[in-house]
Amino acid sequence: MPSLQDSKIAFIGGGNMASAIIGGLTSKGVSKSNIIVSEPWEVNREKLAATGVQTTTVNAEAGANADIVIIAVKPQVAKSVCEELGASWGERQSLPVVVSIAAGITLSSLEEWSKTKDGRSAHVVRVMPNTPALVGEGASGAFASAAVTSEEKELVNALLSSVSKATEWVEKEDLLDVVTGLSGSGPAYFFAMVEHLVASATALGLPKEQATRLATQTCLGAGKMLVESSDDPSQLRKNVTSPNGTTYAALQTFEGEGFKEIVDKAVQAATSRAAELGNVLAK
Ligand SMILES: NC(=O)C1=CN([C@@H]2O[C@H](COP(=O)(O)OP(=O)(O)OC[C@H]3O[C@@H](n4cnc5c(N)ncnc54)[C@H](OP(=O)(O)O)[C@@H]3O)[C@@H](O)[C@H]2O)C=CC1
Ligand SMILES: O=C(O)[C@@H]1CCC=N1
Structure with a gap:
C-alpha cells in the first residue's frame, strides 16, 4: 500500500x-x-x-x-x-x-x-x-x-x-448520518448565524462592512477559544454572561424563543434527510 x-x-x-x-x-x-x-x-x-x-x-x-x-x-x-x-x-x-x-x-x-x-x-x-x-x-x-x-x-x-x-x-x-447533521452541514449553520448577526446589527445602524468584520472575528475567536481552552462550552458561555447584563438579556431571548428546540430539530432534520437519501437511493 x-x-x-x-x-x-x-x-x-x-x-x-x-x-x-x-x-x-x-x-x-x-x-x-x-x-x-x-x-x-x-x-x-x-x-x-x-x-x-x-x-x-x-x-x-x-x-x-x-x-x-x-x-x-x-x-x-x-x-x-x-x-x-x-x-x-x-x-x-x-x-x-x-x-x-x-x-x-x-x-x-x-x-x-x-x-x-x-x-x-x-x-x-x-x-x-x-x-x-x-x-x-x-x-x-x-x-x-x-x-x-x-x-x-x-x-x-x-x-x-x-x-x-x-x-x-x-x-x-x-x-x-448524525455526523452529517452535526459537522457535515454544520459550517452552513455558523454562516447563517453570521448572516443573521450582521443583518441585525446593520438594522440597528452599524455599517454592514464593520458588522461583517466584527461578526466574522467573533465567530473565529469563539471557535479558537473552544479549541484552545480547557473549559467546556457552557463554562465559556458563563464567562461572557454577567449577572443581569447584556449577554444574559440576549440568551434569555434565545431560550424564550426555543433556541435549544430549534437546534435539536435542525440537527434531527439533517440526520433524517441523510438516512432518507440512503434508503431512497439504496440498491
Ligand atoms: N458541500 C458540502 O459541504 C458537503 C458535501 N458532501 C457531499 O459531497 C458530495 C458532493 O457535494 P458538493 O461538492 O457540494 O456538490 P457539487 O454539485 O458542488 O459537486 C458535484 C460535482 O459532480 C459533478 N458530476 C455530476 N455528474 C457527474 C458524473 N456522472 N461524473 C462525474 N462528476 C459528475 C457535478 O457536475 P454538474 O454540476 O455538471 O452536475 C458537480 O460539479 C455530495 O454527495 C454531498 O452529499 C459531504 C460533506 C460536505
Ligand atoms: O447539504 C448536503 O446534503 C451536503 C451534505 C453535508 C453538507 N452538504
Whole structure:
C-alpha cells in the first residue's frame, strides 16, 4: 500500500467538496501530479485545471490507475458513477480503495454498485467531511466496511487528517448520518448565524462592512477559544454572561424563543434527510 504522498488520488466529481479537499491536500504538499479529477462541467474543470491538478471528463480514465477513488458527486449520481467505475475495473488485479463522501449512501449500496463484472467488490470507506477542509480546518467522520484492511484505513486516515483537525471514526455506520447533521452541514449553520448577526446589527445602524468584520472575528475567536481552552462550552458561555447584563438579556431571548428546540430539530432534520437519501437511493 503506497503512502498518501505516493498515492494516486482520483476525484469523481469536482464540485464544492472535492475542490475543498483538493485545496487542503495540495496545501499539505500532496503532489498535484498525483491528483486527477473527473468533472463534466467545463467551468469547474477549468478552475481545477488552473490549480495544476489533472482533469478529465471520463470517470473510468480517472479511476483507471488510482490508489484511492473519492466519490464526490451528489448522492443521486453515486449509483451511476460507481457502476461505471466497477465496469471499468475488470482488467485491474487490485482494486483501489473507494472513499465516498456522498451523504447517506450506504456501504452496502456502494459495494454492490461498484462490483466488477467478475463479482469483486472494492474496499469502501464512507466519510463525511466538511468544507473547512479547504483551509485545513475540516472535521470528518468516517466508517469503514469490514473488508477494509488496517493499512487502507491508515491511508484514508492520513488523507482525512491532512485536511481535517478532527477525524472521528464512528462505531456504527448509522452514526455517520448524525455526523452529517452535526459537522457535515454544520459550517452552513455558523454562516447563517453570521448572516443573521450582521443583518441585525446593520438594522440597528452599524455599517454592514464593520458588522461583517466584527461578526466574522467573533465567530473565529469563539471557535479558537473552544479549541484552545480547557473549559467546556457552557463554562465559556458563563464567562461572557454577567449577572443581569447584556449577554444574559440576549440568551434569555434565545431560550424564550426555543433556541435549544430549534437546534435539536435542525440537527434531527439533517440526520433524517441523510438516512432518507440512503434508503431512497439504496440498491
Ligand atoms: N458541500 C458540502 O459541504 C458537503 C458535501 N458532501 C457531499 O459531497 C458530495 C458532493 O457535494 P458538493 O461538492 O457540494 O456538490 P457539487 O454539485 O458542488 O459537486 C458535484 C460535482 O459532480 C459533478 N458530476 C455530476 N455528474 C457527474 C458524473 N456522472 N461524473 C462525474 N462528476 C459528475 C457535478 O457536475 P454538474 O454540476 O455538471 O452536475 C458537480 O460539479 C455530495 O454527495 C454531498 O452529499 C459531504 C460533506 C460536505
Ligand atoms: O447539504 C448536503 O446534503 C451536503 C451534505 C453535508 C453538507 N452538504
